[in-house]
Amino acid sequence: MTGAGGKHDHRSHRWISVALAGGTVSGLVALASLVGTPAASASQATVGLGSATSFAVLAGTTVTNTGPSVVSGDLGLSPGSAVTGFPPGTVGNGTIHAADAVAVQAQSDLTTGYLDAAGRTPVTTVSADLGGQTLVAGVYKATSGLGLTGTVTLDAKSDANSVFIFQAGSTLITASNSTVQLTGGAQACNVFWQVGSSATLGTGSSFSGSILALTSATVQTGTTVSGRVLARNGQVSLDNNTITVPTCTRAAATSSTSSTTTVAAGTAQSGATPTTAVTGVIPRGAPATGAGGTAPAGHGELLVTLGGLALLGAAAATAVALTVRRRQVVHLPGGRDA
Amino acid sequence: MTAPAVLRSVPVALGIPALGVAVPLSSLGLNSDGTVEVPTDYQEPGWFRLGPTPGQIGSSVILGHVDSYQGPAVFFKLGTLRPGDRVDVLLADGVVVHFAVDGVATYLKSQFPADQVYGSNGSSALELVTCGGQFDQRSGHYLSNIVVATSLVGSTSPAKVPPTPR
Incomplete structure (x- = not known):
């Protein structure tokens, strides 16, 4: 029952004596920027995507593109390695990662983010079609398919940290010329669409948020995505699209229980940070962590x-x-x- | 738990001052049979990456070998930890998360409490897991696991102001 896995990050060696000797942390250099934004005291925390944060497009089997699509952010896939259509498509502000270690880790982190989004509570049950609705921050669940005809408006009510999480038991299908409208300071970086099977965005649409699809994602002709198209096991298909990884602005605290965004050296982090519990996958059996020597x-x-x-x-x-x-x-x- | 949870960031190093342990961390997933992967390096523990990062609310799990075929491994003395002992984890974003030992328990593998070790009880916990108890010569496996339960007591941020995330 010994595993063959265990990823070793060679960057971590140089940290040890600096970080742990004498308990001081001065001299550390941040390896990566913090992921996600701290939640306001009462709302959902953002969904952490780990290394998948930098990806505009991520797939399992293949990435297929038609036409001069413009992808801003990383594009990758794992375990498949076939990327077609680039060129004429272009990837800017990012790199193509075809079945490399970065893509492997991104898929792993997508899995964690997917499970996180899928498990969030409390939920508000929504009708199968979101068209015509205005929704505030929260978790919205459709037990089977979720659809959009026309416009759905996501209103952050002046709280730029507002997080909107959609949970679709099966498909997400948006009609042609549909729109996900952000208002009240809502940011695409804080909108997540957890899709139990596959997502299809109709032609000529304007979509916001990160799609976390268990199977595949298809973005039809001419649609623009301010967000991410991340598919765990299947393919991502693009057609004359613009996919842009969203930038996220961390809003200043407005309530007495919220956190500030800068931290002084050597002081403990204070204030509100993500308050939602994370449980991931629970392995079966018991670990084999010894050989009897x-x-x-x-x-x-x-x-x-x-x-x-x-x-x-x-x-x-x-x-x-x-x-x-x-x-x-x-x-x-x-x-x-x- | 009295300390606020920290933001998600992959752990890169582990320190256990009482044991003189200061080591990098690998990351572990699942074997194809659904059991947890174990580290391939006997001197390097691994963080179970399909769960929370240390400091998030939930139970973060770090697994390490108690011994190799030849002798002691990184978690050889894990079972000697006592309540109050400190465990520190360095995260990729530079934050150091501090935990204190609540207790040390030995479980027969046939009764390993996976839901308790990996599941969340609403607080921020870090579980350190290794093997222990009797070693079954015939199967080549230990019969038990040692689980050190710790809870979050605080965190220390890096000296530099973190860059604005994108």
Whole structure:
């Protein structure tokens, strides 16, 4: 039951003596900018996307494009590696990551973000079609498909940290010429669409927010996305689109329980930070985190290595160094076996 | 828990002063059979990346080997930790998250409380997991897991003002 995984980040070596010696943290240089925005005291925290934050387009199997689409942000896929249509499509302010380590990690982080968004509560049940509605910050759930005909308005009510999370049990389908309208200071970076199967954005539409689709995502002709098109297992199809990773402005606190955005050296972070619990995947079974090299041999067994050296009793650390990975129990004439 | 939760950021290093442990962290996912991946490096623990990062509300889990085939590994002395001992985690954004040990428990693997270890009880917890108990020579596995439960006590931000995220 030993795993073959375990990603090692070589950047982390240089941090250790600086960060942990004597408990001081001066001299540290931030590796990456903070992800997400701190929530106002009563609303949902943003959905953290980890390294998927920089991706405008992310797929599992393939990325297929038609026409001069303009992607601003990273474009990637994993485990597939086929990207077609670039050129005539272009990727600016970003890099194409085809089945590389960055894409692998981005998919992993997308998974975490997807599970986070899917698990948020409390939810407000919405009708299958959002057209004509004005919604404030919150979590909106459709048990099966979610659709949009016409315009849905997302109103942040002057709180730029307002987060809007949509949970679609199956598909997300927007009609041609539909619009996701942001008002009251709402930001596309704070709008998330968790899609249980696949998302299809109709032609000539204006869409805002990050699509987190479990299967595939199709953006039809001429549609503009201020946000991200992230598909976990399937493909992303584009057609004469503009996809732009949203910038996010962290709003200054307005209530007494909210946090400030700058922190002084050596002081503890204060104020409101994401208050929603995160539970990810729960593995089955129990971890196999030991190989017995310090365990005493029991019940008079003899352990014989391939090198013919017998180890008895006490910790292997006191024995001659082993060159084999597995010990074998051998039946010796007249000896006891397990 | 009395300290506020911190923002999500991938952990990159772990410090346990009482054990003299200061090591980088890898990240772990799932094996194809649904069990948790374990580190490939006996001296480097791994953070379970399909869960919260240390400091988020929920239970963040770091797993490390107690020993290799040849001798002690990074979490060899984990079971000797006591309530109040400090555990520090450095995050990728430069924040150091501080935890204090609440308790050390040994569970038979056949009764491993996965929901309790990986699930959230509404507070910010960090669980350190390794193997322990009796070693079964025949199967080549320990019969138990040692779980050190810790809870968030505070965090320290880097000296520099963080850049505005995009």
